[in-house]
Amino acid sequence: MLFEAISRKLLPELDDIRTAVARPWSDLRGISNSYAAKSTIIIPLVGYYILFNEYLVKWMHLAQQVGGSTPADHIPRRVLWLYMGLCSIAVGTFIYALRCPPEVKKYGDFKDYVNGDGPALTDVTLRGITQELDRHGYDTIRYGANKDLLSMHFGYLDNLHRSSRVGVTLCFAVGFLILGILSAQVFFRVLLRLVGL
Numbered sequence: 654m655l656f657e658a659i660s661r662k663l664l665p666e667l668d669d670i671r672t673a674v675a676r677p678w679s680d681l682r683g684i685s686n687s688y689a690a691k692s693t694i695i696i697p698l699v700g701y702y703i704l705f706n707e708y709l710v711k712w713m714h715l716a717q718q719v720g721g722s723t724p725a726d727h728i729p730r731r732v733l734w735l736y737m738g739l740c741s742i743a744v745g746t747f748i749y750a751l752r753c754p755p756e757v758k759k760y761g762d763f764k765d766y767v768n769g770d771g772p773a774l775t776d777v778t779l780r781g782i783t784q785e786l787d788r789h790g791y792d793t794i795r796y797g798a799n800k801d802l803l804s805m806h807f808g809y810l811d812n813l814h815r816s817s818r819v820g821v822t823l824c825f826a827v828g829f830l831i832l833g834i835l836s837a838q839v840f841f842r843v844l845l846r847l848v849g850l
Contacts (some may be wrong), residue, residue, distance in 0.1 A: 675819045677811040678749075678757040684825060685749035686758065693743040694750075700736045731835060738831030745824030752817035754810040763807035771803050782806045 684690050760766040774782075782802055783793045791805050812818075 674822050675815050676822050678753045678813070678818060679762060679811050681749055681753070681818065681821050681825070682757065682761060685746050685753070685821070690742060690746045693739050694746055696736070696739040696743050700739070704732065704736060731838075734831055735835055738828045738835065741824045741828030741831065745821045745828065748817055748821050748824065752814045752821075754813060756807065757810050760807070763804045763811075766807045767800050767803045771799060774799070774803075785809075 756766055756770070760769055779799060779802065786793050786802065786805055786809060789809060791809065793802060793805070
Protein backbone atom coordinates (compact mmCIF):
# COMPACT_ATOMS: atom_id res chain seq x y z
CA MET A 654 0.00 0.00 0.00
CA LEU A 655 2.84 2.37 0.83
CA PHE A 656 4.54 1.48 -2.47
CA GLU A 657 1.35 2.30 -4.42
CA ALA A 658 1.02 5.67 -2.70
CA ILE A 659 4.66 6.52 -3.44
CA SER A 660 4.40 5.37 -7.05
CA ARG A 661 1.21 7.41 -7.60
CA LYS A 662 3.07 10.46 -6.30
CA LEU A 663 6.28 9.87 -8.27
CA LEU A 664 4.98 8.62 -11.63
CA PRO A 665 3.59 11.97 -12.80
CA GLU A 666 6.86 13.66 -11.82
CA LEU A 667 8.86 11.01 -13.71
CA ASP A 668 6.68 11.57 -16.78
CA ASP A 669 7.44 15.29 -16.58
CA ILE A 670 11.17 14.55 -16.39
CA ARG A 671 10.97 12.09 -19.31
CA THR A 672 9.07 14.62 -21.38
CA ALA A 673 11.60 17.34 -20.57
CA VAL A 674 14.53 15.11 -21.54
CA ALA A 675 12.93 13.51 -24.63
CA ARG A 676 12.38 16.71 -26.59
CA PRO A 677 10.79 16.34 -30.04
CA TRP A 678 13.12 16.58 -33.02
CA SER A 679 11.66 19.96 -34.00
CA ASP A 680 12.87 21.41 -30.66
CA LEU A 681 16.40 20.11 -31.34
CA ARG A 682 16.35 21.27 -34.95
CA GLY A 683 17.40 24.88 -34.31
CA ILE A 684 20.65 23.89 -32.65
CA SER A 685 21.40 20.83 -34.76
CA ASN A 686 20.88 22.50 -38.13
CA SER A 687 23.09 25.49 -37.24
CA TYR A 688 26.49 25.82 -38.91
CA ALA A 689 28.15 26.16 -35.50
CA ALA A 690 26.79 22.78 -34.34
CA LYS A 691 27.58 21.10 -37.66
CA SER A 692 31.16 22.37 -37.51
CA THR A 693 31.68 20.76 -34.08
CA ILE A 694 31.55 17.35 -35.73
CA ILE A 695 35.18 17.77 -36.80
CA ILE A 696 36.30 18.85 -33.29
CA PRO A 697 37.00 15.33 -31.99
CA LEU A 698 39.35 14.61 -34.88
CA VAL A 699 41.07 17.97 -35.11
CA GLY A 700 41.21 18.37 -31.33
CA TYR A 701 42.67 14.92 -30.87
CA TYR A 702 45.30 15.62 -33.50
CA ILE A 703 46.28 18.93 -31.92
CA LEU A 704 46.00 18.04 -28.24
CA PHE A 705 47.50 14.58 -28.27
CA ASN A 706 50.01 14.73 -31.14
CA GLU A 707 53.47 14.27 -29.62
CA TYR A 708 55.18 16.26 -32.36
CA LEU A 709 52.92 19.28 -31.84
CA VAL A 710 53.19 19.03 -28.05
CA LYS A 711 57.01 19.01 -28.30
CA TRP A 712 56.85 21.95 -30.73
CA MET A 713 54.67 23.92 -28.28
CA HIS A 714 57.16 23.18 -25.48
CA LEU A 715 60.04 24.34 -27.69
CA ALA A 716 58.13 27.51 -28.58
CA GLN A 717 57.55 28.20 -24.88
CA GLN A 718 61.26 27.68 -24.11
CA VAL A 719 62.36 29.99 -26.94
CA GLY A 720 59.82 32.56 -25.84
CA GLY A 721 61.29 32.54 -22.35
CA SER A 722 58.34 31.12 -20.45
CA THR A 723 58.50 27.90 -18.51
CA PRO A 724 57.33 24.82 -20.38
CA ALA A 725 54.14 23.19 -19.23
CA ASP A 726 54.19 19.47 -18.47
CA HIS A 727 50.57 18.93 -19.39
CA ILE A 728 47.68 20.24 -21.42
CA PRO A 729 45.75 22.89 -19.45
CA ARG A 730 42.65 21.49 -17.81
CA ARG A 731 40.43 24.22 -19.30
CA VAL A 732 41.48 23.21 -22.80
CA LEU A 733 40.56 19.61 -22.05
CA TRP A 734 37.16 20.69 -20.66
CA LEU A 735 36.60 22.82 -23.76
CA TYR A 736 37.45 19.80 -25.89
CA MET A 737 35.00 17.62 -23.91
CA GLY A 738 32.20 20.20 -24.17
CA LEU A 739 32.64 20.55 -27.91
CA CYS A 740 32.85 16.77 -28.33
CA SER A 741 29.59 16.38 -26.43
CA ILE A 742 27.86 18.85 -28.77
CA ALA A 743 29.46 17.06 -31.74
CA VAL A 744 28.07 13.69 -30.60
CA GLY A 745 24.60 15.20 -30.19
CA THR A 746 24.78 16.77 -33.65
CA PHE A 747 25.97 13.48 -35.15
CA ILE A 748 23.11 11.51 -33.56
CA TYR A 749 20.67 14.16 -34.84
CA ALA A 750 22.10 13.89 -38.36
CA LEU A 751 21.72 10.10 -38.35
CA ARG A 752 18.38 9.63 -36.61
CA CYS A 753 16.20 12.69 -37.22
CA PRO A 754 13.70 12.14 -40.06
CA PRO A 755 14.49 14.27 -43.14
CA GLU A 756 11.04 15.88 -43.10
CA VAL A 757 11.64 17.28 -39.62
CA LYS A 758 15.17 18.42 -40.54
CA LYS A 759 13.76 20.30 -43.51
CA TYR A 760 10.59 21.78 -41.98
CA GLY A 761 10.39 23.51 -38.62
CA ASP A 762 6.81 22.57 -37.83
CA PHE A 763 3.80 20.74 -39.26
CA LYS A 764 2.44 23.87 -40.98
CA ASP A 765 5.60 24.23 -43.07
CA TYR A 766 5.51 20.49 -43.79
CA VAL A 767 1.86 20.59 -44.89
CA ASN A 768 2.37 23.70 -47.04
CA GLY A 769 5.73 22.56 -48.42
CA ASP A 770 5.25 18.88 -49.20
CA GLY A 771 1.47 18.67 -49.14
CA PRO A 772 0.66 19.95 -52.62
CA ALA A 773 3.37 17.79 -54.21
CA LEU A 774 2.36 14.47 -52.65
CA THR A 775 0.74 11.92 -54.91
CA ASP A 776 -2.15 9.63 -53.94
CA VAL A 777 0.26 6.70 -53.70
CA THR A 778 2.44 8.60 -51.23
CA LEU A 779 -0.58 9.66 -49.17
CA ARG A 780 -1.78 6.04 -49.05
CA GLY A 781 1.66 5.01 -47.79
CA ILE A 782 1.54 7.70 -45.08
CA THR A 783 -1.97 6.57 -44.12
CA GLN A 784 -0.88 2.92 -43.86
CA GLU A 785 2.15 3.88 -41.76
CA LEU A 786 -0.01 5.91 -39.37
CA ASP A 787 -2.59 3.08 -39.18
CA ARG A 788 0.16 0.61 -38.24
CA HIS A 789 1.14 2.85 -35.35
CA GLY A 790 -2.39 3.28 -33.98
CA TYR A 791 -3.39 6.68 -35.38
CA ASP A 792 -7.06 7.28 -36.24
CA THR A 793 -6.72 8.11 -39.93
CA ILE A 794 -10.36 7.36 -40.74
CA ARG A 795 -11.76 10.12 -38.55
CA TYR A 796 -9.14 12.63 -39.73
CA GLY A 797 -9.03 11.75 -43.40
CA ALA A 798 -8.23 15.15 -44.93
CA ASN A 799 -4.75 15.46 -46.44
CA LYS A 800 -3.88 18.35 -44.13
CA ASP A 801 -4.85 16.33 -41.06
CA LEU A 802 -2.97 13.25 -42.26
CA LEU A 803 0.17 15.28 -42.89
CA SER A 804 -0.13 16.98 -39.50
CA MET A 805 -0.42 13.56 -37.81
CA HIS A 806 2.47 12.25 -39.90
CA PHE A 807 4.71 15.17 -38.91
CA GLY A 808 3.80 14.62 -35.24
CA TYR A 809 4.65 10.94 -35.60
CA LEU A 810 8.00 11.71 -37.26
CA ASP A 811 8.74 14.46 -34.73
CA ASN A 812 8.51 11.94 -31.87
CA LEU A 813 10.31 8.99 -33.47
CA HIS A 814 13.42 7.42 -31.90
CA ARG A 815 12.90 8.44 -28.28
CA SER A 816 16.27 7.15 -27.06
CA SER A 817 18.08 9.09 -29.78
CA ARG A 818 16.21 12.27 -28.85
CA VAL A 819 17.14 11.75 -25.20
CA GLY A 820 20.77 11.20 -26.23
CA VAL A 821 20.86 14.37 -28.30
CA THR A 822 19.22 16.40 -25.52
CA LEU A 823 21.67 15.12 -22.90
CA CYS A 824 24.70 15.63 -25.15
CA PHE A 825 23.66 19.21 -25.82
CA ALA A 826 22.91 19.83 -22.14
CA VAL A 827 26.30 18.50 -21.01
CA GLY A 828 28.18 20.31 -23.78
CA PHE A 829 26.51 23.65 -23.23
CA LEU A 830 26.84 23.30 -19.45
CA ILE A 831 30.60 22.78 -19.78
CA LEU A 832 30.94 25.69 -22.23
CA GLY A 833 28.77 27.87 -19.98
CA ILE A 834 30.91 27.15 -16.93
CA LEU A 835 34.11 27.88 -18.85
CA SER A 836 32.64 31.12 -20.23
CA ALA A 837 31.50 32.21 -16.76
CA GLN A 838 34.98 31.56 -15.37
CA VAL A 839 36.57 33.71 -18.06
CA PHE A 840 33.94 36.42 -17.61
CA PHE A 841 34.51 36.66 -13.86
CA ARG A 842 38.29 36.68 -14.28
CA VAL A 843 38.04 39.58 -16.70
CA LEU A 844 35.55 41.34 -14.42
CA LEU A 845 37.82 40.93 -11.40
CA ARG A 846 40.78 42.22 -13.38
CA LEU A 847 38.79 45.26 -14.52
CA VAL A 848 37.70 45.99 -10.97
CA GLY A 849 41.27 45.59 -9.83
CA LEU A 850 40.97 42.62 -7.50
